[in-house]
Amino acid sequence: MPHNTAAVLRAPRTPLVVESAPMPEPRPDEVVVRVRAVAVNPVDWIIQGTGSVTYRWLPTPAVLGSDVAGEVVAVGSGVTRFAVGDRVFGLATGTDRGRDPRHEGAFQQYTALLERLTAPTPDGMSDEQAVVVPLGASTAACALFQPRHLGLSMPGGAAHVDAARGSGVVLVWGGSTSVGMNAVQLARAAGYDVVSTASPRNADAVRALGADVVVDHHDPDAVAQLVQGIAGRRVLGAVAIGTGSADACLRVLRRTGGDVLAMASTSVSLDGLAGRRRLFPAMLPVFTRIGLGMAGFTIRARRAGVRTAFIWGSSLRDDEVGRRLWSETLQAGLADGTLQAVPAPVVAGTGLGAVQGALDRQRAGVSAQKVVVTL
Ligand SMILES: NC(=O)c1ccc[n+]([C@@H]2O[C@H](COP(=O)([O-])OP(=O)(O)OC[C@H]3O[C@@H](n4cnc5c(N)ncnc54)[C@H](OP(=O)(O)O)[C@@H]3O)[C@@H](O)[C@H]2O)c1
Missing domain, CATH: 3.40.50.720 (NAD(P)-binding Rossmann-like Domain)
Structure with missing residues (x-):
């Protein structure tokens, strides 16, 4: 049984701490992914710094992060599009109201993704490239x-x-x-x-x-x-x-x-x-x-x-736009070249200990780049 580790926000406005975390078990509509790359978004440092006001529903300790790429290690009983071993990328929605930020936050070695917000990583595309896509x-x-x-x-x-x-x-x-x-x-x-x-x-x-x-x-x-x-x-x-x-x-x-x-x-x-x-x-x-x-x-x-x-970027979780984006548009567009994985990744470090620095780098400002950490 593999062991899980996460970069955890233990309390509002504190630096992320790397520590042991529960191993996620897939619910019927989820896959569990061994995370190989995560990307950082402004919302991550906004939650870390102001979540006690702007994300009042979010409990701490929490695992932040929306953008995940890696490979499937377990599938829920209702999953039809993926199998163990598939390379995928997806949108983690753990910080949304009513979701579980430890079960489905990106910044950990293993996380759960909803099947309907997950797509296969195209052949020839690295995890660092694919992980720039989900929240954007x-x-x-x-x-x-x-x-x-x-x-x-x-x-x-x-x-x-x-x-x-x-x-x-x-x-x-x-x-x-x-x-x-x-x-x-x-x-x-x-x-x-x-x-x-x-x-x-x-x-x-x-x-x-x-x-x-x-x-x-x-x-x-x-x-x-x-x-x-x-x-x-x-x-x-x-x-x-x-x-x-x-x-x-x-x-x-x-x-x-x-x-x-x-x-x-x-x-x-x-x-x-x-x-x-x-x-x-x-x-x-x-x-x-x-x-x-x-x-x-x-x-x-x-x-x-x-x-x-x-706009609420994860509000497509349960609608037709989300279903089509994640099961048709991204897969077809990235494969035939009508869509690119953008913006270009800039790898800020390797390992969960690099995630806090990546958040700080994103907050300091980027230009047409996505700050990424490989795991
Ligand atoms: N509501 C939601 O669900 C949701 C989801 C994701 C993001 N967001 C928000 O959307 C915004 C962008 O997020 P992101 O991750 O896409 O950003 P990002 O990639 O970090 O944005 C960096 C870019 O912002 C451009 N920029 C800076 N100030 C600007 C301005 N006043 N007008 C237009 N462009 C400006 C810069 O362009 P140049 O270098 O070319 O000047 C730079 O390339 C943030 O405010 C974020 O909080 C909202």
């Missing part, structure tokens, strides 16, 4: 395809792409983020035109994923440049990724007639708060600014006739 692609798919957001048609083969082509354009603000790169390529794979933003150093990479216009989000004139780049095309909606992006997207939508906006980020970054040993009283002005900013923003959006909603 899932969040992008929620924004683009869930009816509560843009509600676009999912990629469905050449006939579908031909039908969607020319039907309109999607704005992805933050095209060089992990979520944004996936949003650009998924929208394009579904046949839609895409306009986006990135720093000049990343513009070619975002164009290569399918955006026909990429402007610099630092440029004070970015909104006007996007409106010009849209050039009268029908705007199907916007995906706002990055601090301050929702306001900029709303200005584009108002000038182009788009009426739906999916938001991935808060209006004020939480990175300053997440690094503090005490949240109080520093959190008061930050959350007040977020609350007041949201209230004003919601009024402006309503007046402009723009429907807005926050």
Whole structure:
């Protein structure tokens, strides 16, 4: 019987500690995976630093992490798509409300994944490459395809792409983020035109994923440049990724007639708060600014006739978007090259002891890269 070890958040705002952990037993709809690579997302250090306020439902000790790649070591009684020995990658949802963060957190040697949020790793793709995909692609798919957001048609083969082509354009603000790169390529794979933003150093990479216009989000004139780049095309909606992006997207939508906006980020970054040993009283002005900013923003959006909603990247766990993304779109797209595993991995270390450093590195800022730890 193998032994499990995890990088554990023992209490809010404390560093992760590597220690023994229970060996997960697969439930009927789960596979247990020997984890070979994990990737780090902003939500990991946001939970570590502010979870006592922002993830109040999450008990500690907890195992954080969403992105997993490795090989299947056990399958639940209802599993049909995978067998022991298969190489897979998947989305761990242990930090969601009502889930178990020790059973299905990524940052451990063995973890449980829902079969329906798991896909086979394509031949020739390493675990470090595959592990960049899960949360980025899932969040992008929620924004683009869930009816509560843009509600676009999912990629469905050449006939579908031909039908969607020319039907309109999607704005992805933050095209060089992990979520944004996936949003650009998924929208394009579904046949839609895409306009986006990135720093000049990343513009070619975002164009290569399918955006026909990429402007610099630092440029004070970015909104006007996007409106010009849209050039009268029908705007199907916007995906706002990055601090301050929702306001900029709303200005584009108002000038182009788009009426739906999916938001991935808060209006004020939480990175300053997440690094503090005490949240109080520093959190008061930050959350007040977020609350007041949201209230004003919601009024402006309503007046402009723009429907807005926050994205929850794992909300596809039980819907048709999740089922299709994980059992069809990713597998087919990564195999035939219409989708890439993006952004590029940067390996921050090996072993669970390297995970805390990887979180700190992600919080310090990355550019079109995914921080990965191999196990
Ligand atoms: N709601 C959800 O379910 C969910 C899920 C995942 C992520 N998120 C949120 O989505 C955001 C992105 O996460 P991620 O993991 O994709 O990010 P990431 O890969 O860490 O983002 C890094 C990139 O952000 C870009 N960037 C920085 N400031 C920006 C701004 N103001 N506007 C546009 N782009 C900006 C930088 O682009 P350049 O280097 O090109 O300047 C950099 O490449 C974060 O706020 C995260 O918390 C939300």
